[in-house]
Every structure is written in C-alpha cells, then in structure tokens.
Amino acid sequence: xxxxxxxxxxxxxxxxxxxxxxxxxxxxxxxxxxxxxxxxxxxxxxxxxxxxxxxxxxxxxxxxxxxxxxxxxxxxxxxxxxxxxxxxxxxxxxxxxxxxxxxxxxxxxxxxxxxxxxxxxxxxxxxxxxxxxxxxxxxxxxxxxxxxxxxxxxxxxxxxxxxxxxxxxxxxxxxxxxxxxxxxxxxxxxxxxxxxxxxxxxxxxxxxxxxxxxxxxxxxxxxxxxxxxxxxxxxxxxxxxxxxxxxxxxxxxxxxxxxxxxxxxxxxxxxxxxxxxxxxxxxxxxxxxxxxxxxxxxxxxxxxxxxxxxxxxxxxxxxxxxxxxxxxxxxxxxxxxxxxxxxxxxxxxxxxxxxxxxxxxxxxxxxxxxxxxxxxxxxxxxxxxxxxxxxxxxxxxxxxxxxxxxxxxxxxxxxxxxxxxxxxxxx
Numbered sequence: 001x002x003x004x005x006x007x008x009x010x011x012x013x014x015x016x017x018x019x020x021x022x023x024x025x026x027x028x029x030x031x032x033x034x035x036x037x038x039x040x041x042x043x044x045x046x047x048x049x050x051x052x053x054x055x056x057x058x059x060x061x062x063x064x065x066x067x068x069x070x071x072x073x074x075x076x077x078x079x080x081x082x083x084x085x086x087x088x089x090x091x092x093x094x095x096x097x098x099x100x101x102x103x104x105x106x107x108x109x110x111x112x113x114x115x116x117x118x119x120x121x122x123x124x125x126x127x128x129x130x131x132x133x134x135x136x137x138x139x140x141x142x143x144x145x146x147x148x149x150x151x152x153x154x155x156x157x158x159x160x161x162x163x164x165x166x167x168x169x170x171x172x173x174x175x176x177x178x179x180x181x182x183x184x185x186x187x188x189x190x191x192x193x194x195x196x197x198x199x200x201x202x203x204x205x206x207x208x209x210x211x212x213x214x215x216x217x218x219x220x221x222x223x224x225x226x227x228x229x230x231x232x233x234x235x236x237x238x239x240x241x242x243x244x245x246x247x248x249x250x251x252x253x254x255x256x257x258x259x260x261x262x263x264x265x266x267x268x269x270x271x272x273x274x275x276x277x278x279x280x281x282x283x284x285x286x287x288x289x290x291x292x293x294x295x296x297x298x299x300x301x302x303x304x305x306x307x308x309x310x311x312x313x314x315x316x317x318x319x320x321x322x323x324x325x326x327x328x329x330x331x332x333x334x335x336x337x338x339x340x341x342x343x344x345x346x347x348x349x350x351x352x353x354x355x356x357x358x359x360x361x362x363x364x365x366x367x368x369x370x371x372x373x374x375x376x377x378x379x380x381x382x383x384x385x386x387x388x389x390x391x392x393x394x395x396x397x398x399x400x401x402x403x404x405x406x407x408x409x410x411x412x413x414x415x416x417x418x419x420x421x422x423x424x425x426x427x
C-alpha cells in the first residue's frame with residue numbers, strides 16, 4: 001500500500017533537525033512491504049502547498065502520516081505557536097486526497113486528544129508508532145476494524161487501547177542512510193549533525209519534563225552491536241557528524257561505555273554530541289567518550305541552587321555538576337549549559353546563584369530560559385493547578401508558563417544584563 005509520510009517541522013529553533021522519528025516509521029512500513037514516500041518540509045525551496053500537491057499527485061497515497069515535532073518554541077515571551085502551519089498542511093492533504101490523515105510524533109504524543117481536534121485529522125497514534133502504524137496500515141488494507149490498535153486516538157471515541165511500548169528497540173528496523181534519513185538538497189553544504197538514537201525512555205522524572213508522555217519512563221535500547229552496525233552504515237554513506245538524541249547518554253553507564261568501546265574499535269573517525277545527565281558519571285566513561293569522538297555535550301544543570309534542584313526533583317548536586325564539568329574540560333569536550341529560571345521556589349537569591357554558577361563553569365555555550373513551559377501530567381502542572389495558575393482540566397495545548405509572581409521583570413533585566421558581551425549566551 002502506498003504511504004506518504006510528511007515531516008511537518010519547518011523550524012530552525014537551534015539548528016536544522018532531521019526527522020528521525022518519521023524515518024523510523026518509514027523503515028518499519030518499508031519492512032512490512034508497503035511503498036513509502038517521505039516528504040521533509042524543512043528548508044525546501046518550494047512553498048509547502050506546491051510540495052504537497054506534487055507528492056499527492058505523483059504518488060496517490062492511500063494513507064498520509066504527518067509527524068508533529070513541536071507545539072511551540074518554549075519561549076515565554078512572544079511565544080511562537082507552531083501548530084497553525086501544521087493545520088494548513090492537514091487541510092491541504094484533505095483537499096487533495098481522500099486518504100486518511102494520521103498524526104504522530106513527539107509533539108502530538110503529549111497532546112493526543114486536543115492536537116487531534118485542533119488539527120482536524122482523521123486519527124493519531126500516541127507514543128511509538130512502529131508497530132501501531134504498521135498495524136493500522138494492515139487493517140486499512142484489509143478493510144478491518146482499527147479500534148483495538150494500541151495508542152490510536154479517534155475523534156469520536158478517543159483512546160481505545162492504551163499505548164504499548166517496545167521492550168527492545170532491536171524489534172524495529174533502523175532507518176537507512178539516504179533512504180529513510182537524508183539531507184535535504186538545500187542543506188547539503190551545511191554541517192548537519194545526524195540524529196542517532198540508541199535508547200528510549202527516561203526514569204528521571206524531573207518535575208517539568210514531558211519525556212514520559214512521549215517515550216515513557218522505562219529505558220529500552222538497541223544492543224550496542226546493533227547500534228554500532230547502524231552507525232557504521234551512515235559513516236560508509238559519507239556522514240561524519242552525529243547527535244545522540246538519547247535523553248541521558250550516560251545511563252546506564254555500562255551501556256554507554258560499551259557503546260564507546262565499540263565505536264573506538266571500529267575506528268570510525270566521527271564527531272558527535274550528546275545529552276549528559278550530571279550524576280554518577282565516572283572519568284573512565286568521559287575518557288572513552290572523548291576517545292570515541294564526543295566533541296560536545298548538553299549539560300542540563302538547570303539551576304545553581306541546591307534548593308531549586310530538589311524542587312525540580314533532580315538527582316544530582318551542584319558539586320556533581322562542577323566535578324563532571326571539570327572532567328569534560330580535562331578531556332577536551334565542549335559543554336552547553338542550561339538554566340531554567342523562574343520555577344517554583346525561585347527567588348532573586350537562587351536565580352543569582354544559578355547565574356554565578358553557570359559563569360563559574362565557563363561552558364562554551366549557555367542557554368538561559370526564563371519561565372518553564374507547563375506540560376500535562378507533570379509535577380509542575382499539579383503545582384500550577386494548586387496555586388490557581390491553570391484550571392485542573394486545562395489541556396495546555398496552548399502554551400502556559402510557570403513564572404514566580406513578581407520575579408519576571410527583574411529576571412528579564414538581570415539575565416539581559418549578564419548576557420551583554422557574551423555572544424555564546426542564548427537568552
């Protein structure tokens with residue numbers, strides 16, 4: 001059956017991001033014997049309407065899948081809501097084809113009911129789509145019922161069967177370079193970091209984080225052997241820069257070490273970046289990361305106040321962050337530090353502590369966010385309800401942010417002043 005998959009993301013918020021999730025779905029549908037065509041709307045030289053018209057006219061799909069990556073830009077000031085262009089994409093598909101429009105992707109998975117209603121699609125799949133989407137294709141092809149498909153949302157009846165997540169990522173075929181995941185021609189001359197995933201899920205349960213709604217709390221992985229075999233395929237196709245998008249590259253530590261050891265043994269000559277959770281990370285692992293080609297980590301310390309770290313349910317201390325930051329410097333790995341200011345319990349003193357702390361680390365880049373986006377089913381959302389900031393039944397599709405009352409203007413002035421003369425600070 002012919003399946004058109006559209007990656008709707010056109011935002012370059014920090015850097016161009018290739019549609020890894022869509023690529024996994026394409027690989028699964030391809031392996032199941034379906035004829036798949038992908039349309040990545042990022043950095044195209046034609047307008048979106050023309051691209052969709054050409055794809056639908058040339059391919060005549062029987063099912064159209066649309067990946068929703070971002071709901072908004074997570075900036076409290078002048079927030080950019082990103083679903084309007086996606087709504088236009090859905091409408092365009094509906095006007096050109098009778099094929100059912102199926103939503104998916106991380107943004108959709110956080111808001112499966114309200115995003116489905118807002119975008120006016122036929123159905124959506126929450127969570128991992130490799131199995132559920134392929135099952136849906138089979139049922140549509142066979143004209144069979146679809147109400148028992150895990151994670152499937154329908155406009156009239158909602159979720160009929162709860163999300164079912166894999167226990168082993170090796171159950172899924174990996175996206176192939178230049179088949180399921182490739183650079184748009186317009187980006188050929190740019191240094192793009194290819195997204196690469198070895199693990200899903202995060203058990204950390206930070207107070208504000210939406211990851212549990214997307215990937216769940218139980219961590220699953222590709223075997224290190226399978227991951228490195230897939231990585232080698234990209235290297236042989238000419239790719240050299242990778243971004244390990246695993247939520248916490250250093251967990252479990254044994255897995256991370258084995259992965260690095262295999263990359264070193266393969267002598268791939270690659271450069272990569274990852275996300276590091278600053279807790280229980282030995283110098284041995286950091287040394288292996290550097291030897292394996294790690295050049296930069298996102299170090300999410302979020303605050304320089306022990307009090308605020310506890311409020312955020314972080315499982316590390318200020319000294320943990322300082323120690324790991326020092327080890328990264330020793331091994332020549334650049335750091336991008338992150339601060340989230342203005343959350344529950346924040347006062348001027350704790351915000352000042354955070355700014356002084358991030359300065360003391362001297363990371364190569366700093367991202368400071370004022371206000372924290374409130375996501376459903378998080379501790380932060382429950383706090384916001386308890387304080388009367390949001391209603392208990394508010395779905396939060398339209399962005400709401402937590403900012404301690406009376407601190408907003410002071411924070412804006414203070415952060416702006418601290419960022420002056422620091423081109424490596426993003427505010």
